Amino acid sequence: MRVRPGRVALHLALASYCLTSVGAFVWCVMVSLKTNPEFFSTSPWSPPVSPQFDNYAQAWNTAQISRFFANSLYTTVTSVVLGLLISVMAAYVLARVDFPGRGLLRMVFLSGLMMPGFLVIVPLYFLLRDLGLLGTLNGLVLVYVASHVPFSVFILHSFFASLPKELEEAAYVDGASPSRTFFRIILPQAMPAVTGVALLNTLTSWNEFFFALVFLTDEAAQTIPVGILGLQVNAQYAANWVQLFAGLVITMLPVLVLFAVAQDRIARGLSTGALKG
C-alpha cells in the first residue's frame, strides 16, 4: 500500500473541517464550566481551572432553561401528534376514496407547500390576537399544526396511494367498517411513513423560530430558540456568560442524543424534507 500524497491532503482537509464542528461544541462546554472572571481573563482554549457544574444548575433553575424546555416539549409533542392525526386521515381519504372535487382539494392542500411563513405572518398575528391566543403556547401549537398539514399530507398521500387495494378489500369482505379498516389495518401498515414524517415535523417544530419569535410575546411562554436569544440579552447586562453557555449546552444535548440514536433515519428524513420545495 503506497501512501498517496493526494489522499493524505484529502484526509487533512476533511479532518480539519470536522474539527470546526467538534471545536465549536468543545469550546461551548469548556466555557460553560468556567467562572465569569475566568472566562474574561483566560484564553478561549484554556480548560476550566475547576469545573463549575453549578453553572448548569443555575441555568436550569434561575435562567429559566427548564421553563423553555417544558414549553418547547409541550409545543412540539402536541403539534406533532395533532398534526399527524389529522393529516393521516386527510391523506388517506385523498389517496384512497374517489369523491367529487378530490383533485381540486389535493391541489389546495399542495399549494400550502409554497406558502412561506412571512406571507401569513401579519394576518395570523391579528387572528391569534382576536382569538385571545397571542402569547400563548396553544396559539403557537395551532399555527404549527396547520403549517405541518401540507407537507404531511403530501408525503403520506403518496404512501397510501402505493398500498395494494387487496388490504381494504379483504377487510371489507370480512365485514369491517371503513373507519375500522383504516385504524386497524391501514394505519399500522403506514407506520414507517408516519414515523418519518413525525421525526421531520419534530425537528421543524423544535427549532422553529420565526412564528415563535413573533407570537410568543410573553417571556413565561417562550420556546428554546426564542428563549436563549433573550437569555443572551440578559447575559449582556449581567455579564453572566458562563451561565448562558451552560444553557446552550443543555439545549443542545437532547437533540444531539436523538441525532446520534436516529442518525440514518433523520438523514433520510431530512433529504425527503429538504426536497419538498
Next chain:
Amino acid sequence: MERQKRRLVVPFLLPAFAAYAFFMLYPAFSTFYVALTDWNGVSAPDFVGLGNLTELAADETFRSTIGNTVTFVVIGAMILFPGALFFAYVTQKLRFGKVYRFFILAPVVLSVTTAALLWKFLLNPNFGVVGVELLGQPSTAMLMVVLATVWHGIGIWMLLFAAAFERVPVELREAATLDGASAFQVFRHVVWPLIWDVTRTLLILWMIQGLQTFAFIIAMTGGGPLRSTEVIGTYLYGVAFTEGRFGYAATIAVVLFAAILTLTLSVNRLTKRESEQY
C-alpha cells in the same frame, strides 16, 4: 365498498382542512388585501390601493435590503454548492468517510439561534477565538453570517448530493477510468451531467430559502452594523412589529412572494437541459 368508504370523506378531511384553511389559507389571502391598506393594527385599515407599492419602489432602505439579500444568496451559493459537492464526492468510498459525514452533518441538529450565537461568540474580538472584529464591520459582517448559515446547513446539502451520486451507474465511471480519464475528468464529463437535474432543484431550493433568510441575521447582527446585513425578512419584521406599519409589511411580503415565484419559474426554465439518459 366504495360507497361505504365515501362516508369517511367529511369526518376524515374536515379537521385537517379546517386547521389549514383557518390558519394558513385565510391569512395568506388576507395578506394580499392588507397590502392594499394603511394599517397600524389598532384603528380600521385605511384603503390606499397600490400606494404602498409606489412607496416601496422609492424606498431606499428596501432597495439596499434587496441588495443584501441577493448578496447573501449568491455568496452563500458560491460557498455552499462547491463545498457540499466536494464533501459528498470525496467521502463516497473514502476510509472514515461515514465519520466525516457525521461531523459535517452534526451542526444541523442545533437550533438556528444556538448555531448563530455560537458563531457570534467565536467571532467576538474580546473573548472569542478570532482577535479581529469581523461581525462589527459592514464589509465583513455579511460574509460571517453566510459562513455561519452554510456551516449549519451544509450537511443536508451534502447528503442530497450524495444521494444523487449513488444513482450514477458504477459501470459508466469504471469505463471512463479504464479509458484513461483522470478522477476529475470522470467527475466533469460523466458524473456532473448526470446529476445536473438534482443540482438545478437544489439551486432553486437554496434561492427560495436564502431569500427568506432571517434567524441567523436576527441572532448574529440584528441587521447591523449600519444595516449592512439587513435583509428582506428582517426588514419586513421590523416594519411590522417594531414600526407597526402592517399594510406596508404585507406589501413587502407580497413582493417577496412574487419575486420567489418568478425567480423559481425562470431559473427552472433557464436551466432545463435535455435530461441525460442513464
